[in-house]
Amino acid sequence: MRHTAVFAVTLAALLALGAPARAGMVEDCGQDRDPDLQIGNCTAVIRSGQYSSRILASAYNNRGNAYRNLGDYRRAIEDYDQALRFDPGFALASDNRALAMDRLNRSEGACRRTGRSSPPQILPGELQAAKELERTWGESTRRGVQNALLWTGDYIARLDGDFGNLTRKAIRSFQARNGCSPSGYLTPPQIESLELQRLAAVDNVGFHIIDEMKTGIRIGIPEKIFQRSTEAGRFLRFESSPGFPPAVLSLVSFRGGMDELIAMYYDTLSDLKDGDAAYHVFREDWFVVSYKDGGHRVYSHGMSDGEEVKGFMMFWPTADSMLFEPISLAMFNSFKPLVGIVLESQTPGTND
Secondary structure, three states: OOHHHHHOOOHHHHHHHOOOOOOOHHHHHHOOOOHHHHHHHHHHHHHHOOOOHHHHHHHHHHHHHHHHHOOOHHHHHHHHHHHHHHOOOOHHHHHHHHHHHHHHHHHHOOOOOOOOOOOOOOOHHHHHHHHHHHHOOOHHHHHHHHHHHHHOOOOOOOOOOOOOHHHHHHHHHHHHHOOOOOOOOOOHHHHHHHHHHHHHHHHHHOEEEEEEOOOOEEEEEEOOOEEEEEEEOOEEEEEEOOOOOOOEEEEEEEEOOHHHHHHHHHHHHHOOOOOOOEEEEEOOOEEEEEEEEOOEEEEEEEEEOOOEEEEEEEEEEHHHHHHHHHHHHHHHHHOEEOOOOOOEOOOOOOOO
């Protein structure tokens, strides 16, 4: 038996999930857990030509909610307008339109817009003020900014509060995507826009940090996506809820030391195939391995204090990486072993 049994959630197990059974497109248009699924099915309802004005109004309203949750406030407003055209007395659509308009105004207030062809140049005084503001931030504020940039898909590293090259690059990426001059320093309106986008992304997946007491692991879980499935040996398995892409998350927890952690790391690397796009790093007491396996992505993290080994592994379809990659990084950054609690006490190889 190979040590790789520590992370025995195989790709075959993921594929065995298959796609969850689809409800009708009207029902999927009404769900709010997966905005991409919601947009696709609401669009199908709208284009079908089979439904009443009231259902079409609801479809436009629901699609507007999905666009709003993705931060696309202009499209959301257009859909709310259509909902009100089909049902002028639709109070909920009117309220949603007002909310989207407020968020649009806040977001676009992040930049001085002089035209759509190119981002406005930040004034020297604004840049200096942004630099001076940043110098007042403590480590917790800096980590908070990095965390927000993680959820917008711009930051891809540890939350360490160090505003080095990776953080500057992430800020510039965020600014450029939002039509701002990529100075690398955030102005107060940009900070507000960044936080609004973070809140929307976190709410979209229901991300909450929990103390999972069977495994002895503190970790952030996207509770709208994953539901607890099975418990076996040293593994606690979660599978994706209906309406979300087929994905698997496993928490691992057992008694073992650095030798087991090192073996886990190299066995995970041994699963890589030629041509796999991979990132892997081993530090003093933890590792991360991330790679592409066919049409799926794999992310694994392990840690040991010398007496216990704990970690997690997640599989998801490559096509849904925009959803899952920020989640995997947020889980890594929230991960903390709770000492003295393990799911399974045997070290690898005991039953060989």
